[in-house]
Amino acid sequence: MCAAAYDEMLDTTGGARAHCVRYFSWLRAQPAELLARKRAEADALFHRVGVTFAVYGEEAGTERLIPFDIVPRVIPTEEWQLLAAGLQQRVRALNAFLGDMYHDQDILRAGRIPSELLLCNAQYRPEMQGIDVPGGIYAHIAGIDVVRADGAFYVLEDNLRVPSGVSYMLENRKMMMRLFPELFRHQAIASVEHYPDGLLENLKSVAPQGVVDPVVMLLTPGAHNSAYFEHAFLAQQMGIELVEGQDLFVRDDFLFARTTRGPQRVDVLYRRIDDDFLDPLAFRSDSMLGVPGLLTVYRSGHVTVANAIGTGIADDKSVYPYVPEMIRFYLGEEPLIANVPTWVLRNAADREHVLAHLAELVVKEVHGAGGYGMLIGPAASAAQIEDFRRRIIANPERYIAQPTLALSTSPTFCSQGLAPRHIDLRPFVLSGREITIVPGGLTRVALREGSLVVNSSQGGGTKDTWVLES
Amino acid sequence: MLSRTANHLYWMSRYVERAEHLARLLDAHYRLSLLPRSPEVLMQGWIATLTSLGMIAHFQSQHGEADPQQAMQYLAFDRTHAGSIMSCLGAARENARAVRGTVPSEVWETLNATYLDARDFRSDAGDIGVRTFLDWVKYRSHLTRGVTVNTMLRDEAFHFASIGTFLERADATTRLLEARWRDPGGAGERLGVDASEWAVLLRALSAFEVYRKVYRESVTPLRVTELLLLNAEMPRSVHRCLYDLLGNLQAVRNSQSAETERMAGELHAQFRYGRLEEMSSVGMPQFLDRVQRRLNTLADRIGADFLVAGYSG
Numbered sequence: 001m002c003a004a005a006y007d008e009m010l011d012t013t014g015g016a017r018a019h020c021v022r023y024f025s026w027l028r029a030q031p032a033e034l035l036a037r038k039r040a041e042a043d044a045l046f047h048r049v050g051v052t053f054a055v056y057g058e059e060a061g062t063e064r065l066i067p068f069d070i071v072p073r074v075i076p077t078e079e080w081q082l083l084a085a086g087l088q089q090r091v092r093a094l095n096a097f098l099g100d101m102y103h104d105q106d107i108l109r110a111g112r113i114p115s116e117l118l119l120c121n122a123q124y125r126p127e128m129q130g131i132d133v134p135g136g137i138y139a140h141i142a143g144i145d146v147v148r149a150d151g152a153f154y155v156l157e158d159n160l161r162v163p164s165g166v167s168y169m170l171e172n173r174k175m176m177m178r179l180f181p182e183l184f185r186h187q188a189i190a191s192v193e194h195y196p197d198g199l200l201e202n203l204k205s206v207a208p209q210g211v212v213d214p215v216v217m218l219l220t221p222g223a224h225n226s227a228y229f230e231h232a233f234l235a236q237q238m239g240i241e242l243v244e245g246q247d248l249f250v251r252d253d254f255l256f257a258r259t260t261r262g263p264q265r266v267d268v269l270y271r272r273i274d275d276d277f278l279d280p281l282a283f284r285s286d287s288m289l290g291v292p293g294l295l296t297v298y299r300s301g302h303v304t305v306a307n308a309i310g311t312g313i314a315d316d317k318s319v320y321p322y323v324p325e326m327i328r329f330y331l332g333e334e335p336l337i338a339n340v341p342t343w344v345l346r347n348a349a350d351r352e353h354v355l356a357h358l359a360e361l362v363v364k365e366v367h368g369a370g371g372y373g374m375l376i377g378p379a380a381s382a383a384q385i386e387d388f389r390r391r392i393i394a395n396p397e398r399y400i401a402q403p404t405l406a407l408s409t410s411p412t413f414c415s416q417g418l419a420p421r422h423i424d425l426r427p428f429v430l431s432g433r434e435i436t437i438v439p440g441g442l443t444r445v446a447l448r449e450g451s452l453v454v455n456s457s458q459g460g461g462t463k464d465t466w467v468l469e470s
Numbered sequence: 471m472l473s474r475t476a477n478h479l480y481w482m483s484r485y486v487e488r489a490e491h492l493a494r495l496l497d498a499h500y501r502l503s504l505l506p507r508s509p510e511v512l513m514q515g516w517i518a519t520l521t522s523l524g525m526i527a528h529f530q531s532q533h534g535e536a537d538p539q540q541a542m543q544y545l546a547f548d549r550t551h552a553g554s555i556m557s558c559l560g561a562a563r564e565n566a567r568a569v570r571g572t573v574p575s576e577v578w579e580t581l582n583a584t585y586l587d588a589r590d591f592r593s594d595a596g597d598i599g600v601r602t603f604l605d606w607v608k609y610r611s612h613l614t615r616g617v618t619v620n621t622m623l624r625d626e627a628f629h630f631a632s633i634g635t636f637l638e639r640a641d642a643t644t645r646l647l648e649a650r651w652r653d654p655g656g657a658g659e660r661l662g663v664d665a666s667e668w669a670v671l672l673r674a675l676s677a678f679e680v681y682r683k684v685y686r687e688s689v690t691p692l693r694v695t696e697l698l699l700l701n702a703e704m705p706r707s708v709h710r711c712l713y714d715l716l717g718n719l720q721a722v723r724n725s726q727s728a729e730t731e732r733m734a735g736e737l738h739a740q741f742r743y744g745r746l747e748e749m750s751s752v753g754m755p756q757f758l759d760r761v762q763r764r765l766n767t768l769a770d771r772i773g774a775d776f777l778v779a780g781y782s783g
Binding site for chain 1: 471472473474475476564567568569570571572575578579582583586626630722724725776777
């Protein structure tokens with residue numbers, strides 16, 4: 001399957017593409033044992049530094065590494081410019097959509113998106129209706145998953161709730177510079193290390209009105225969360241406090257942290273906890289991770305929560321097919337990066353087509369994430385296909401379907417040496433007073449031969465991502 | 471700073487210090503085992519040590535009438551209880567992990583590497599193996615301290631970490647002395663007869679050369695005790711620890727910590743101005759036991775004043 005996928009580094013004759021000539025000739029000149037040694041060094045360093053994710057229930061010190069591949073993904077200048085413009089456009093439209101959804105809902109009244117799709121959606125938060133958020137920004141940090149298929153870029157998924165992975169972007173770059181400094185001396189590779197500065201600036205720029213020197217804190221579920229490394233890393237890089245729900249409390253309609261010198265007011269909360277767990281008084285009452293009363297403070301405008309509560313309505317898979325329409329509606333522009341063609345199975349015509357072609361398509365659960373709840377038709381057994389058929393017929397509104405994309409590949413180290421593996425890209429888009437994107441992102445790679453699933457929970461790895469400067 | 475963060479920093483340092491202390495203690499026992507002593511006498515020493523650590527009951531429930539070898543294993547490698555070196559290194563690491571966003575990366579990386587590498591030591595590698603492990607633990611403790619002192623901002627984080635260090639060290643020194651005074655095989659009952667045990671204690675605390683410099687005379691139990699309790703310049707003496715503890719407590723003073731500071735000052739004053747003869751008039755082990763209790767009270771008060779999540783001013 002996908003034998004002829006576009007390779008990001010090599011052309012169809014096996015030679016390097018123009019923007020990779022320099023790197024590839026360097027790579028070919030490196031003795032195999034040197035590369036093997038560098039790979040082992042990378043693993044040891046990641047363990048030492050603790051760039052790991054915790055696996056629940058396992059003994060301390062057995063945190064796992066996300067496999068790191070030492071062959072970078074290289075993006076030429078002009079491709080990045082197109083991507084950056086397209087991502088900015090998309091995130092602008094998504095923020096406009098969120099503002100509209102939680103205010104006048106013009107787009108529904110104009111009939112551009114079916115109302116029931118949104119208002120009956122579990123991701124829609126009525127608590128947010130009519131609330132003005134600073135700058136009209138809801139998705140302050142967006143991780144947009146982009147793939148290339150048949151030469152063109154597509155947006156596969158928008159992550160607007162608590163997108164993760166940016167720490168790997170930063171640590172992967174640090175690792176590459178440590179392992180292969182010479183590569184960076186001889187090529188102009190755009191720097192990514194200022195991301196935490198940009199993030200902090202961005203968070204400060206959306207502080208409640210009138211706050212002069214805002215106090216920003218990062219809310220984590222705690223050291224047992226699989227993304228804890230990233231939370232600690234970002235807090236440290238930004239020089240802000242890393243807090244857990246138990247460290248915070250609400251008093252007189254303001255949010256405070258418990259400190260050694262008494263209460264400290266918090267103005268901006270960069271939360272890495274899902275909506276459901278943020279406030280046991282408003283959402284899940286069994287949540288021990290959140291802060292009782294936080295929603296009330298938020299609604300009073302006394303604290304900014306980033307990302308805003310209720311952004312899930314914009315990155316829901318059932319809403320995804322309508323993002324191009326949002327771009328047209330709010331910006332009056334045509335999308336610069338296309339959506340992957342998507343069949344919405346609540347629509348009878350789409351459903352009929354999909355049920356007839358299940359073996360060729362990818363079917364996704366609307367609320368699934370992390371590569372779970374997915375059918376990849378060409379790789380599935382007859383039984384799996386029949387299982388999905390039954391599930392679709394029973395609850396069609398829970399599913400969408402897409403063609404099986406021939407995701408582009410990149411040469412990757414495997415047990416048998418260098419071989420092509422499928423990849424995607426998650427750039428991180430920051431929205432505050434302005435929209436910024438650090439040139440690059442997290443490249444994820446499906447390490448199993450032929451696999452299209454890049455999620456780390458499903459055996460995916462990562463690569464450093466180079467954007468070349470001209 | 472966050473109370474929870476301060477709490478983790480405090481415990482991180484306590485566990486680092488405790489691991490080092492245990493390594494020194496076991497090192498002393500190792501050295502003793504090379505002296506011409508019967509196994510019974512050696513075991514008496516271990517029982518005194520385990521008693522001073524408050525771990526004798528648990529140890530005996532696990533091992534019954536044990537031998538020195540088992541005691542060594544129990545305190546060095548046994549991860550089924552919280553009191554071994556391995557468990558302390560693990561606890562130090564977990565606390566560091568919880569504040570890795572607050573401390574410099576090098577501090578976390580050092581503690582993480584210490585724990586990861588400690589797991590490679592084999593508990594069945596014999597005397598030389600244990601000895602290598604103990605030396606390594608001390609070395610890693612020096613390294614951790616160096617990284618901490620050289621990279622951390624002198625802010626509250628540093629002060630709370632220091633409070634943990636000095637409180638633990640003061641406590642540890644009193645326990646070491648208590649064990650030596652309680653050990654019928656080597657201490658009180660044969661005062662002045664054979665001071666080898668006391669010399670071994672000094673060596674384990676890296677204090678033998680210090681002793682010679684300060685006293686220029688042969689090793690006696692009372693002099694060793696005086697050095698380790700009252701000498702202001704000796705880094706592991708109780709006097710010195712209380713002095714440093716007090717300074718750090720003053721630096722983090724808040725609206726409810728006045729009484730805690732007063733008690734720390736009172737205890738410090740006793741060691742600064744007190745006389746050894748008066749202290750030992752109730753019996754040295756009894757006196758040391760009282761000091762430990764006062765240190766515990768101090769630790770509880772520090773917890774309540776600064777560290778518990780419930781504190782909201």
